Amino acid sequence: MSETFPAGGGDIRLEHATLRGEEAGTETRYTVSLSRPADARWIGAFQDAQAEMPQHRRFRLDPTGASLAFSCRSVEGPSGVFDLLLRAESLLEMLGRRLEAATPHDPVPFPASPRVRTVA
Secondary structure (H helix, E strand, O other): OOOOOOOOOOOOOEEEEEEEEEEEOOEEEEEEEEOOOOOHHHHHHHHHHHHHOHHHOOOEEOOOOOEEEEEEEHHHHHHHHHHHHHHHHHHHHHHHHHHHHHOOOOOOOOOOOOOOOOOO
16 A cells, blocks of 8 residues: 655655565564655655654665665564554655645746737
């Protein structure tokens, strides 16, 4: 299930069908693709959110900005993975709102002044 987030730089979402896990001892490392690669502005907002909110530090953005990674302990089971996916979605939604709010809206165009005909 993928959700669409607001445009304006924040329209990135998780592509759940791409979720992959790789066991590493007592943990499983998961990766999930993003709907599109993140640009520098989005990556900066992601890093700011992680600095502000420690609960988001479990997520790692790959160097290309195309996927998100996180790890779960084996004892957390499927519910732990689901919980982290929900947290990731919440993070992406928050980033979308922040980027949308920071995006200047297009100016409202003024209609052209009506031409005045002069009669000679």
